Amino acid sequence: MEWTKEQRYRKIDDVTEKEIQALAQLVNQCPWRQSFHIQPVTGLLNDPNGFAYYNGEYHLFYQWFPLGPVHGLKHWYHTKSNDFVHWENVGMAIEPSNDYDSHGVYSGSALEHEGKLYLLYTGNTRDENWNRHPYQCLAVMNENGAITKSDNPVIGDVPKGYTDHFRDPKVWQQGEMFYTVIGAQRENESGCVVLYQSPNLQDWQFVGEVKTDLEYFGYMWECPDYFEMDEQGVLIFSPQGLEAEGDAYHNIYQSGYVIGQQLDLEKSELTHGRFQELDRGFDFYAPQTTLDANGRRILVGWMGLPEIDYPTDKNGWAHCLTLPRELSIKDGKLIQQPVDELTLLRGKSMEAKKIMNHETITLDGFEGEAYELIVEFSANTAAEFGLELRVGENEKTIIKYDAAERKVVFDRTYSGQPFAENFGTVRKCKLDAEIISFRIFVDSSSVEVFVNDGEEVFTGRIFPNKNSQGIRLFAHGGQTSVKAVKWEISSDNEK
Numbered sequence: 231m232e233w234t235k236e237q238r239y240r241k242i243d244d245v246t247e248k249e250i251q252a253l254a255q256l257v258n259q260c261p262w263r264q265s266f267h268i269q270p271v272t273g274l275l276n277d278p279n280g281f282a283y284y285n286g287e288y289h290l291f292y293q294w295f296p297l298g299p300v301h302g303l304k305h306w307y308h309t310k311s312n313d314f315v316h317w318e319n320v321g322m323a324i325e326p327s328n329d330y331d332s333h334g335v336y337s338g339s340a341l342e343h344e345g346k347l348y349l350l351y352t353g354n355t356r357d358e359n360w361n362r363h364p365y366q367c368l369a370v371m372n373e374n375g376a377i378t379k380s381d382n383p384v385i386g387d388v389p390k391g392y393t394d395h396f397r398d399p400k401v402w403q404q405g406e407m408f409y410t411v412i413g414a415q416r417e418n419e420s421g422c423v424v425l426y427q428s429p430n431l432q433d434w435q436f437v438g439e440v441k442t443d444l445e446y447f448g449y450m451w452e453c454p455d456y457f458e459m460d461e462q463g464v465l466i467f468s469p470q471g472l473e474a475e476g477d478a479y480h481n482i483y484q485s486g487y488v489i490g491q492q493l494d495l496e497k498s499e500l501t502h503g504r505f506q507e508l509d510r511g512f513d514f515y516a517p518q519t520t521l522d523a524n525g526r527r528i529l530v531g532w533m534g535l536p537e538i539d540y541p542t543d544k545n546g547w548a549h550c551l552t553l554p555r556e557l558s559i560k561d562g563k564l565i566q567q568p569v570d571e572l573t574l575l576r577g578k579s580m581e582a583k584k585i586m587n588h589e590t591i592t593l594d595g596f597e598g599e600a601y602e603l604i605v606e607f608s609a610n611t612a613a614e615f616g617l618e619l620r621v622g623e624n625e626k627t628i629i630k631y632d633a634a635e636r637k638v639v640f641d642r643t644y645s646g647q648p649f650a651e652n653f654g655t656v657r658k659c660k661l662d663a664e665i666i667s668f669r670i671f672v673d674s675s676s677v678e679v680f681v682n683d684g685e686e687v688f689t690g691r692i693f694p695n696k697n698s699q700g701i702r703l704f705a706h707g708g709q710t711s712v713k714a715v716k717w718e719i720s721s722d723n724e725k
């Protein structure tokens with residue numbers, strides 16, 4: 231279905247209860263609804279927003295177009311949790327309502343201040359020629375969860391030298407001051423990030439462009455995030471317009487990070503190492519981090535990408551968020567581990583050990599649609615070894631190690647309903663290691679693979695037949711010793 235501008239920008243208040251019911255029914259008939267990931271009740275979800283620990287709970291908002299699987303008028307939807315695992319759908323959080331956010335409450339972030347949660351977002355507007363004009367806006371949530379918009383906009387214009395692609399403020403506090411980085415595009419159509427500071431979150435002053443070594447690195451940087459860890463500075467962002475390079479940058483847009491010295495807030499300067507991708511799989515974009523109650527740095531991404539049709543579209547919804555990942559730094563690289571709390575989902579378990587030699591095997595009881603699986607391969611002489619998931623008639627999703635190339639491979643060529651095929655159906659990434667372990671979370675329509683304790687992560691949506699539930703292990707051209715543990719996922723995501 232082609233969506234007209236009127237349909238995309240229809241006010242939610244004009245939609246009848248009957249229409250919403252019909253849409254919800256269509257969504258609920260979808261065979262690919264997730265069981266333990268955050269997903270929209272109807273419509274399209276994109277970026278995670280406003281991720282914060284506040285008032286004893288974790289709050290996670292996301293970009294939401296309620297009426298269908300397209301990028302229409304964006305709202306913030308609110309979910310919350312006590313444990314990063316069981317999420318409660320709270321409901322609509324911020325709606326377009328003013329001249330400064332009439333065409334979308336776009337992405338942003340949150341920070342606790344004086345007992346309230348401050349939500350800084352980009353208000354998107356369009357003029358009569360459909361040219362966009364961004365405004366940075368503030369909304370404040372109180373302890374009861376009530377959200378009110380402040381005296382807006384708090385940043386009313388784009389500084390000289392930058393285009394109207396200027397959005398996604400990520401806010402933090404350092405000493406007495408508040409800072410925000412904003413994704414921007416220079417007038418020469420290259421991407422960058424700019425820095426503002428404020429004494430009170432309301433009045434903002436432009437400090438300057440964050441100077442990096444990435445002079446021309448894509449045409450726009452979306453969703454920046456800056457934080458410090460182990461006395462190093464980490465800048466995450468989602469650059470658009472990178473060319474594929476070896477095994478990297480094969481998705482429509484990328485997201486990754488640079489690590490360096492702590493950001494010089496006066497000079498607005500970041501000395502840093504090379505850009506590295508956060509996820510080596512398919513569907514991952516616009517991640518955001520927060521500090522949890524215990525000082526852990528937790529990251530959540532959008533498990534989807536813009537401008538791509540997904541098989542769930544015909545059921546009136548699209549996309550979900552990734553599982554939360556705990557970040558750490560090792561040898562100049564971000565290590566990403568699923569948060570410990572995910573073990574709360576573990577139900578019945580089974581285990582197996584086996585030496586495999588030129589063979590493909592199945593293990594008793596190893597099958598399913600949603601589960602956690604850890605598979606470790608050691609004493610490897612095989613040319614390649616790995617596993618196949620969601621195996622059924624003509625369907626399988628392959629995760630393997632190619633020992634000759636020393637690469638991890640995620641292959642969704644035969645995963646089920648095809649989509650995004652023009653971006654390729656195989657992703658690879660170099661990994662030099664003797665023992666290879668995959669910690670895998672499989673949901674009804676997604677796979678997240680944490681390789682060797684989070685050294686690399688591969689995320690991908692897959693759309694297999696409901697009955698494709700097999701698991702197979704294989705070793706080709708040699709031998710491997712395999713240990714496997716599988717847990718059923720015990721509880722429904724929503725409490």
Ligand code: FRU
Nearest residue numbers: 277293304336337397452516
């Ligand atoms: C990234 C993004 C952001 C923007 C939001 C709008 O996916 O394009 O830059 O704020 O989505 O939904």
